[in-house]
Amino acid sequence: MRIRKETALAYTFLSPVLLFYAIFLVIPVLFSLFISFTDWGGFDLESMEWVGLKNYRKILSPESNFLHPVLTNTFLYAFGTVAISFCSALAVSFFISRLRFQGLWRTLYFLPSVTTIVAIGNVWLYMYNPTNGLINGIITGLGFRSVNFLDDPHHALLSVIVAGGWLGIGSSVLILSAGLKAIPDNYYEAASLEGAGAMRQYISITLPLLRPTILFVLITSFIGGLQSFTLTLVMTKNGGPGDSTNVGALEMYNQAFSFGNWGIASAMAFVLFVAILIITLVQLFIFRRGGVESY
């Protein structure tokens, strides 16, 4: 009797959560999978037309812009932002660990992470402005010609990546700092007694012991980068010029909500989702071998 009461209680407490996931997660995923096999403008359900694999064939065909440049850009964006934010965060978290007022410094680096992307995107747009922006102010001040960062297809993607990498530093610093704190002080003390210098200690103690944290940061921020599109939306609206900054989730968003191709957009969402899922599983495997059991 006691056990059945506990079961009833548990499911009563869980019912709002389970109902929510049914309506806003399970049904949507199935619905979205169904839409991806139809031709639909998102209006009434009767106007849905079953087209089988047509949408998938279309976006995966060599002529489509989805594989290239859109998915290529998605990977470049994820790679670039992770490279910038991870390398910076590794250095920053190490140097902060040697200072006083660590909380203050970490907060400063974290400020972009608690700011709306609309602000981040617009401020970087202003800094990139070819006529009155800060960065071109410095470039022309040094005697070079000003660069049209976001209107030039050769520079646009890199310009968005730099902003995105800058934005990601703070959260990586937070996680890496937590990892650094978990390394016992006496390891360093013992190394100092043996005469190891700071550089030697970092390479022989810090990096090996930090490896699970490093893998965690790399993988979560890479997956985050593959999904990200808000910054690109704010800075370039539609992934322009041309498709030079366009990424998968943004193309999906515009196909659905700018052009009303809900079928194509849903197919794109699933292709991107499956790609991310495969990458996640591969990385989980690397994780396990890299010594993170609990992830």
Added chain:
Amino acid sequence: MKPQRTPWISYAVILLGSVLMVFPFLDMVFSSFKSASEYASLRYSLLPQTFVFDNYKLAFEQLKLAMLFKNSLLRSVSITLLVLLTSSLAGYVLAKLKFPGKQLIFRFILATMMFPAFLFFIPNYYITVHFPLAGGNDLFGAGGSGGLAASQLGLIVPFAVSGFGIFLMRQFIMGIEDAYIEAARIDGARELRIFAQLVLPMTAPVLATLAIFEFINSWNEFIWALLMNSVNTDLATLPVGIQMLKSHLDPTLTQPLVMAGLVIATVPVLLAFILLQKHYVRGMMNSGLK
């Protein structure tokens, strides 16, 4: 590592980096005080030649700031309260009660965190707009004027549960001694009372972390709010209202105005964050890796 000498190089690197992190914010604040003509001039300068407050006056006139603020605040407060409630209830159940299906539900909640947000914009947009019996819709979700998006519910309901929140609460509540709960049960306390008066107060530190996290995230969330605004313009939040202002008018004229709007939208949250960062940063650092 306790440094004996002052680590000058570390200070130099971190200070330089901090300048790079904070500078864009300074640029935003200072340019919000530039006049449109100074802004349109060809040379960059950080400081305005003369500080003008016109942009703020204009921002208050042209943006429906009262509405934007109300929507942003109502949304963030509601989502935060709902997530705290659902996360602590589910977290408690998954940490302390024994029942069939527990492992399955916990695995499911972990799995929900692997689904990327972009997968849900399309179906959830349709579901929200065609929500049965909401906003004048009939039982089949037809006939109404926007379903949940007829009111602020459209901004709130799809964010009412957070897999991360449930996970965070479960991990924390697992650390509470079973003996407390057993003792209360033996004393005859009802289950809801055990949860509300015994467990919940003990979770205060992690609730604070989760509250700050959810409030900031929902205050800043942009894409869903933009979609809801496309159904019903009365649902614009601060980020949406400011971004829309930008796309409507001549960009060179409105840029300082946009900056003023962004200062209004971000600076209160940033200041609140700096005040509360201890709860947030410590909570995140303790929970980030477990």
